[in-house]
Amino acid sequence: MVEVTIYFHYGGEWLTSPEPHYDRGCVTYWKGYDPDLISFIDLVNEYINKLGFVGVQELIVLAPTGKYFEIIGDEGVRTLTSFISTEYKSIHLFAIEDCELSIDVTDIVMHDGSFLLSPIVNEGTDCSESEDDSNNGMVFSCSDYDTDELENFVTKKKRNITDSLQDYKEIVKGMAFKDIAEAKQFCKLYALAKKVELVVVKSDKKRLRYTCVVDGCPFLLLISGNLTTPGVSVKTLVDHVECGTAYDNSLVDYSTIALYFKDKLQSDPKYKVKEMKANLHRVFELNVSEAKCKRAKKEVLESLEGSFVDSYNKLEGYATELRSCNTRSDIVIDLSKEALSNGKRKFLRMYICFKAMKLGFKSGLRPLIGLDGTFLKGKTKGQVLCAVGQDRLTFISDMQKGLLEAVRTVLPEAHQRYCARHIEANWCKRWGKGELKSCYGGMHGHHLQRSFRTNFKR
Numbered sequence: 001m002v003e004v005t006i007y008f009h010y011g012g013e014w015l016t017s018p019e020p021h022y023d024r025g026c027v028t029y030w031k032g033y034d035p036d037l038i039s040f041i042d043l044v045n046e047y048i049n050k051l052g053f054v055g056v057q058e059l060i061v062l063a064p065t066g067k068y069f070e071i072i073g074d075e076g077v078r079t080l081t082s083f084i085s086t087e088y089k090s091i092h093l094f095a096i097e098d099c100e101l102s103i104d105v106t107d108i109v110m111h112d113g114s115f116l117l118s119p120i121v122n123e124g125t126d127c128s129e130s131e132d133d134s135n136n137g138m139v140f141s142c143s144d145y146d147t148d149e150l151e152n153f154v155t156k157k158k159r160n161i162t163d164s165l166q167d168y169k170e171i172v173k174g175m176a177f178k179d180i181a182e183a184k185q186f187c188k189l190y191a192l193a194k195k196v197e198l199v200v201v202k203s204d205k206k207r208l209r210y211t212c213v214v215d216g217c218p219f220l221l222l223i224s225g226n227l228t229t230p231g232v233s234v235k236t237l238v239d240h241v242e243c244g245t246a247y248d249n250s251l252v253d254y255s256t257i258a259l260y261f262k263d264k265l266q267s268d269p270k271y272k273v274k275e276m277k278a279n280l281h282r283v284f285e286l287n288v289s290e291a292k293c294k295r296a297k298k299e300v301l302e303s304l305e306g307s308f309v310d311s312y313n314k315l316e317g318y319a320t321e322l323r324s325c326n327t328r329s330d331i332v333i334d335l336s337k338e339a340l341s342n343g344k345r346k347f348l349r350m351y352i353c354f355k356a357m358k359l360g361f362k363s364g365l366r367p368l369i370g371l372d373g374t375f376l377k378g379k380t381k382g383q384v385l386c387a388v389g390q391d392r393l394t395f396i397s398d399m400q401k402g403l404l405e406a407v408r409t410v411l412p413e414a415h416q417r418y419c420a421r422h423i424e425a426n427w428c429k430r431w432g433k434g435e436l437k438s439c440y441g442g443m444h445g446h447h448l449q450r451s452f453r454t455n456f457k458r
């Protein structure tokens with residue numbers, strides 16, 4: 001018999017966009033549980049008696065695919081337990097309290113085989129996986145939690161690297177990090193954000209200790225974990241007294257600068273080393289050498305290069321996966337013929353049209369199609385084109401010249417018109433917003449030729 005661990009998530013919040021998902025929150029669990037003994041009422045009662053829920057209006061389980069399903073009564077529980085195997089034995093449950101808004105998720109009984117499918121895009125997870133619980137593709141895939149890990153899970157939050165490094169301006173006791181490397185990275189960005197220079201007193205696999213460079217400042221930061229569990233946290237923290245600004249900061253090394261400028265360089269690889277230096281001076285009053293910025297820039301561009309290559313290499317796998325779980329969808333990847341003849345594989349374009357969209361359009365959408373494209377910034381360049389709908393009677397696009405020609409060639413029968421609001425905008429640009437604008441209004445408001453002419457002559 002496979003014993004299961006049931007995780008009860010609570011205290012977070014449900015977000016509905018882009019897909020329903022549970023954000024943050026806490027976890028409690030039953031370990032080594034016999035699946036045959038699971039009953040709906042016991043699960044609900046855990047939420048009510050132990051976790052203080054007033055009542056449970058929906059009991060929800062997170063499938064290994066990342067989709068949520070509702071469990072209704074013991075029939076739902078039996079469907080769930082039918083999936084249990086050595087591969088799937090960690091069950092993550094969520095509940096919607098009586099007073100909360102309900103969440104629209106599929107009843108597990110209607111799972112159509114999508115409960116255990118492997119995830120569409122396989123991305124490496126940061127968590128270390130244990131042998132017996134590997135590859136279940138879950139959001140919470142870090143094998144079985146123990147209490148320390150759970151605490152980590154609870155106090156960890158996502159930090160974004162913004163212009164002002166807002167998320168890096170505060171350290172608090174109990175703050176958790178994935179490992180010492182992540183903690184170090186945080187401390188360096190903290191030093192940059194707070195304009196303080198820290199000194200590493202101790203740094204090994206499980207401990208990090210910093211003091212402040214300023215004589216007499218009591219600042220002390222100790223981050224550690226223990227040998228049996230992953231994750232480290234802030235154990236001791238004594239804050240700075242007034243230490244002034246660190247204009248030169250040895251803790252801010254080139255990799256910290258690289259981290260700070262990563263997004264900027266990704267969208268604008270031509271962003272200058274001089275500008276990087278000036279930016280750091282303006283925002284953080286920091287003096288750094290151009291050489292340091294140059295090295296940071298080089299590192300970012302090289303790692304982007306690697307990740308671009310990686311992403312393109314994943315495309316084919318992505319297409320295969322799409323084809324296998326969306327049969328009769330059109331998924332085409334074109335490689336450059338010219339490059340192929342030289343023995344190289346160069347991406348040219350990719351086209352995706354899901355079966356559901358084809359069927360949906362044909363069986364009842366309005367005969368209308370919108371086509372738009374956008375240029376990609378950053379290293380790759382190129383365009384993303386997106387079509388909404390399918391050709392019948394009406395075709396919406398911008399006034400891009402190539403597009404107008406292409407539509408005329410491919411769809412010679414189609415009527416072409418310009419959007420009145422856009423013509424008005426251009427009209428106003430040329431003639432101003434005065435009297436002539438009202439003439440324009442008079443023109444397009446009239447369907448009869450005669451009144452159009454009258455207004456046009458005006």
Ligand SMILES: [Zn+2]
Pocket residue numbers: 196212213214217218219240241243
């Ligand atoms: Zn200090």
